[in-house]
Amino acid sequence: QDFQLYLHTKLANPHYKPELQAQTTLINFTVTRTGLEDQLLAEVVKADRPDLEEQKAELTRQQNEYKILLKSLEDDLLMRLSSAGDDILSDSALVENLESTKKTAAEIEVKVTEAKKTSFEIDKARELYRPAAARASVLYFILNDLNKINPMYQFSLKAFSVVFDVAIQRAVMDSDVGIRVKNLTDSITFQVFQYTTRGLFECDKLIFTAQMAFQILLMNQEINPVELDFLLRFPTMPNITTPVDFISNVGWGAIKSLSAMEEFRNLDRDIENNAKRWRKFVEAEAPEKEKFPQEWKKKDALQRLCMMRALRPDRMTYAVQGFVEENLGSRYISNKSVPFNESFQESGPSTPIFFILSPGVDPLKDVELLGKGLGFTAAHKNFLNISLGQGQEVVAEEAMERAYLHGHWVVLQNVHLVKLWLPSLEKKIEEQSEGAHENYRLFLSADPAANAENHIIPQSILETSIKITNEPPTGVHANLHKALDNFTQETLEMCSKEAEFKSILFSLCYFHAVVAERRKFGPQGWNKSYPFNTGDLIISMNVLFNYLEANNRVPWEDLRYLFGEIMYGGHITDDWDRRLCKIYLEEYMHPDQLDGELMLAPGFATPPNSDYAGYHNYINQFLPQESPHLYGLHPNAEIGFLTATSEKLFRTVFELQPRES
8 A cells, every 4th residue: 555656767768658647746957947947046156155045045945944833833732732621721731832932933033034125135146146047047048959959959957057067167257247148148158069060960050050149139128029930031022023133032021021020120122222332232243241221221130130130041051150159259259160179078977978970970089099008009909999890899898898897998880770679778877977987987979860760869879979970071171170179280390391391281171171062062163073072081191291202393293193193082983083183283273382472272372381370360361251262163062061060050049949939
């Protein structure tokens, strides 16, 4: 008769059979936005004003004690009354008890009133920190929805709390509470941004950043939800013919829909009456950087986005980046990847690092390089690298057990290949989350599934891990920085012909960035898609070093042949693509570059002799804005793929909107 059964699940949205649901009492412990906000407020106040939080906890304890005491007094009184005889007044013990209870209740009443005043003062001081807690709560729920984009994007509240605590510690201290809260809010936002984006694919980073910007501005009531709804849904009036030839029929249908809103009244009439001005604006190469004609330039950032989507849908990815930069800051669109050693510092014996694999990228070299620096190598027998496949499960379990006890590093590659063993791995990781050697680290890698139906990686593994994607970045700017990041100051100084080596290596990095990123243009970029990767660049650098050391003069022809026909050309199967690759190298590797007279792109010459940091600064200062010109292509080449990217961006952000809003 005393038997009780409790069932517990970690699944966010479990589905049970109706007969099980009918026989059980379901209790939903899922955190809500306001509930989480209160929890995080307590955390941030505890970190920043522990005295306040202690007072608050003490008051809560006292209030509970008073309630318990009152209840026991009431129960005692009722029991005495029920057992008393007919003449209650003659029962002196009962009358005395009644007086005592009355007195105690009055004292408690006074204390409760005092406590309420104190509680009000404490809450007033605590409320100053609410903006930081509210921001963190909004960010967590944005993170929580990312699995709708890709099931690999799983984040737990426990992991989020760790990031939240780190952000509080890293926020700049200030005696002024208002400034301190602003610093806390900025630190929380940026730490969560960094933590999240390192585990997202390039194509999803802008989606997350845009959603983050929209939700923060909505929470601060800085943008109109109706205008945001228009931007995301993009309703257009059907069967409308445009009166101007520089706007499509669909675009004009959107302009008519927009003109029906109070803020955009007469927009359609203005475009018709001042067609010359509007044509100049619409046909600009980068209209998102131009000012809108007439009074429309005074509109706020979101309203300008709404108009831009109707006029130039192909430029919306750049326009949204500008919107994020304007509202959150330039560091949210810089696209600089977090160095692996920084991610490693956040890991621990109970927090594995999970690499989400991309074609042509090997994250293992980062692990091996860091391990070498910290004394974890295969030679020392404390670095175990296991490539999973049939029969390797037992080897992996034994390696994890040894590493758990002795503080080794274990790398389990391609865990997606052992579908049946994954539940065992999940259980093993959970068992090892406590009591492990402080140096124990687990690194996992897996290919993402092509779609949600084929996704097999257990949710808890993804939630507890630090997820890292090693995808090539997007854009020449980010690709060129990433290409240079493969080398160090020591690399630049290792050749006896230092000036020539540096100059050609920079050209090689630019060539690598262009051929890798040219794939995004589809058939206009390459006839076939080729897996150019950083391995090609590193091997080419070694070839360059060996050939410069072995020859008195720079063997230009030999180098171009080796890079264009063997290193990069080895991937290429189409004759026209091979010809294009050869032409690129003839343009980018030329004796003129040693005198600084070679232009890698319009307005971007080869840099003068510099050091490692100097080359990065040169890129930031002189590389023009992203455009097809950087690849030697016509500006129209990117219209198709940019339009498709923009459509996907807005469709996904629309799906991520909270349903209650």
